[in-house]
Amino acid sequence: MVKAVVLGASGGIGQPLSLLLKASPLFSELALYDVVNTPGVAADLSHISSPAKITGYLPKDDGLKNTLTGADIVVIPAGIPRKPGMTRDDLFKINAGIVKGLIEGCAQYCPKAFILVISNPVNSTVPISAEVLKAAGVFDAKRLFGVTTLDVVRAETFVQEYSGKKNPSEATVPVIGGHSGETIVPLFSQATPKLDIPKEKYQDLVKRVQFGGDEVVQAKDGAGSATLSMAYAGFRFAEKLIKAANGEKGIIEPTYIYLDGVAGGDEIKKHTGLDYFSVPVELGPNGAEKAINPLTNVDAQEEELLKAAYAGLKGNIEKGIEFAHNTPQK
Structure with missing residues (x-):
């Protein structure tokens, strides 16, 4: 029995993310929360013939409390989307406040849940989340994740012509660092299968992984940012985490974590000088079981x-x- 929660379920990421979670047999209960439209989204999804019981809540009548109570995994895509000309940093003032309030709810109503932060800027919203949880005395670094899977998904897709995989997700491309622009570092040298990327293509490929979100913002012509691909990425990470929590072995996925609280994190912290960093993490019953250090094998370009x-x-x-x-x- 696994209860999943989506905070920000009526938005551009939240709706397709909720659809994917509802369609998955891994979840027995799905609770949705947003400031508008959530009962309608829940009613729509409730007609899907999959096992998960679904409920939708608004802030009134203890909505956040009812949403979060008993949650095993909480996914947070809440916030406003990026618009043309807006950097991820521009989102900070609005989205940081939204995330802080929601994490305060998690600390109170489901302190043992896995928390997956999608709301941008992830590089900052995950540290905000950790500080809120620390203040409440319930912080567990193994259970807080910044979802950087979209960068991994993009890398897998963009190198398909070099990986030779009919299904791009069968390639493994570690993407480390953070989740915005130049903080995103694809380690093509450590990809499996080995990639033979022409020298003249390398920089463009790196830039495409780092700034792939801009492609979508421009293509949508002001109507939004990467919502469908982000929903898929969030679902992929949530699904892998629950499979690992259920005992499946060997699941490794890059994610943005607080290094001090995870086995193997100390070595990465010493190398980077940072408390938070996205690296491949082995997932298990308690969440982030082990951080895997890829930094000793990077090539000169990646350095x-x-x-x-x-x-x-x-x-x-x-x-x-x-x-x-x-x-x-305010």
Whole structure:
């Protein structure tokens, strides 16, 4: 019996994410929460002939409490989408406040749940979440994840002509660092199968993985950002996490974590000088069982990319922690 929760379930990511979770046999209960339209989304999804019982809540009548109570896994795509000309950092002031409030609810009503943060900017919203959970005395680094799977999914897709895989997801491409622009570092040198990327194609391929979201923003011509692919990525990570929690072995997926609280994280922290970093993580019954260090095998090009990533992440992390402790008054 697994209860999944989607916070921000009526939005562009939340609706397709909820659909994927409802269609999965891994979940017995699905609770949806948003500030508008959630009962309608839940009613629509409830007609799907899959096992999960579904409910939808609004803020009124203890909606957040009813949504979160008994949750095993909470996925948070809540927030506003990125618009043309808007950087992920521009989203910070609005989305950081939204995430902080929702995490306060998690700390109170489901402190043992796995928490998957999708809301951008992930580089900052995960540190905010950790600080809120620490303040409530319920923080467990093994159960808090920043979902960077979309970067992995993009990398798998964009290298298909070099991996030779009919199904792109059969390739393994570690993507590490963070989840915005230059903080995203694809490790093509460590891909399986081995990739033979022409030198003249390398920079463009890296940039496409780092800034793939801009393609979608531009193609949607102001009507939104990457919602469907992000929903798929969020579902993929949630599904893998629950499979691992149920005892399936050998599941490894990159995710943005607090390094200090996860086995193997100390070595990565020493190398990067950062408290948070996305690396391949072995998942298990307790969540993040082991952080796997790919940094000792990077090539010269990747080392240069990592220098930029470290600098960007340092500021993002500090900004999140500062916000958590000094939230601006409305």
